[in-house]
Amino acid sequence: MKIALVGYGKMGHIIDEIATKRGHEIVARLSETPTAENLNNPDVVIEFSHPEAAFNNIKICLENKIPVICGTTGWLDQKPEIEKIALQNDTAFLYGSNFSLGVNLFFALNEKLANLMKDFPEYKVQLEEIHHTHKKDAPSGTAISLAEGIIKNDQRFDAWKLDETQNKELGIFAIRQDEVPGTHSVYYKSDVDEIEIKHTAFNRNGFAVGAVVAAEWIIGKTGNFTMNDVLFNK
Numbered sequence: 001m002k003i004a005l006v007g008y009g010k011m012g013h014i015i016d017e018i019a020t021k022r023g024h025e026i027v028a029r030l031s032e033t034p035t036a037e038n039l040n041n042p043d044v045v046i047e048f049s050h051p052e053a054a055f056n057n058i059k060i061c062l063e064n065k066i067p068v069i070c071g072t073t074g075w076l077d078q079k080p081e082i083e084k085i086a087l088q089n090d091t092a093f094l095y096g097s098n099f100s101l102g103v104n105l106f107f108a109l110n111e112k113l114a115n116l117m118k119d120f121p122e123y124k125v126q127l128e129e130i131h132h133t134h135k136k137d138a139p140s141g142t143a144i145s146l147a148e149g150i151i152k153n154d155q156r157f158d159a160w161k162l163d164e165t166q167n168k169e170l171g172i173f174a175i176r177q178d179e180v181p182g183t184h185s186v187y188y189k190s191d192v193d194e195i196e197i198k199h200t201a202f203n204r205n206g207f208a209v210g211a212v213v214a215a216e217w218i219i220g221k222t223g224n225f226t227m228n229d230v231l232f233n234k
């Protein structure tokens with residue numbers, strides 16, 4: 001597969017390394033606006049750039065009928081327009097807010113477990129996330145997604161909150177510790193035992209591998225997709 005990298009910062013560099021190891025050819029490494037010429041005829045574009053650049057970058061690639069995998073955050077109000085452009089040009093577009101395969105699998109596992117546990121009120125549910133001390137927000141976006149996944153499947157809850165689970169509010173403990181990249185746990189505790197599921201991120205490589213897997217998957221497809229399609233609707 002010939003890949004053009006649009007945005008060549010921290011993510012672009014890791015994707016370059018991982019895609020090359022998986023046998024793909026990187027035909028462009030751009031830190032500027034793509035053009036039909038500098039893209040160098042790729043099979044797919046992987047876009048991790050800047051919120052203000054993403055819309056224009058993606059539009060240009062799609063108008064050249066090249067499928068695009070995009071991980072850039074902060075431009076989503078313009079996503080419906082991009083999805084229209086993808087369809088008009090008979091090509092494909094995939095946006096992922098978190099490309100980590102592990103986290104996406106963990107989201108699905110969390111929902112399945114919540115659906116199973118909803119009939120067993122003797123188990124009390126609690127979420128926990130641990131991140132490095134530089135992180136400003138709490139709880140993490142990933143913890144909120146996990147909470148939403150449980151709320152969707154278990155009518156005992158209608159909201160999440162920081163701290164301990166109480167009544168219809170699902171609790172999230174947010175712990176800040178050293179340089180931890182991101183650890184998320186969901187606990188179901190009864191008087192006699194406990195079930196725990198846990199995802200531990202080691203570094204940014206998971207995001208990069210996910211983006212390359214999505215690029216491999218999207219070749220030959222038409223339409224607008226998410227990581228859910230890549231992982232669960234093959």
Ligand SMILES: NC(=O)c1ccc[n+]([C@@H]2O[C@H](COP(=O)([O-])OP(=O)(O)OC[C@H]3O[C@@H](n4cnc5c(N)ncnc54)[C@H](O)[C@@H]3O)[C@@H](O)[C@H]2O)c1
Nearest residue numbers: 007008009010011031032033049053071072073097098099
């Ligand atoms: N979806 C995910 O899983 C995921 C994971 C990590 C990061 N991100 C997001 O991806 C984006 C990039 O992250 P990063 O850590 O690589 O950032 P970064 O700052 O290291 O790199 C961004 C690169 O984009 C380049 N750039 C700026 N304007 C451009 C333009 N017009 N065209 C092409 N390139 C341009 C910059 O020169 C820079 O090299 C951010 O929005 C970040 O939030 C998403």
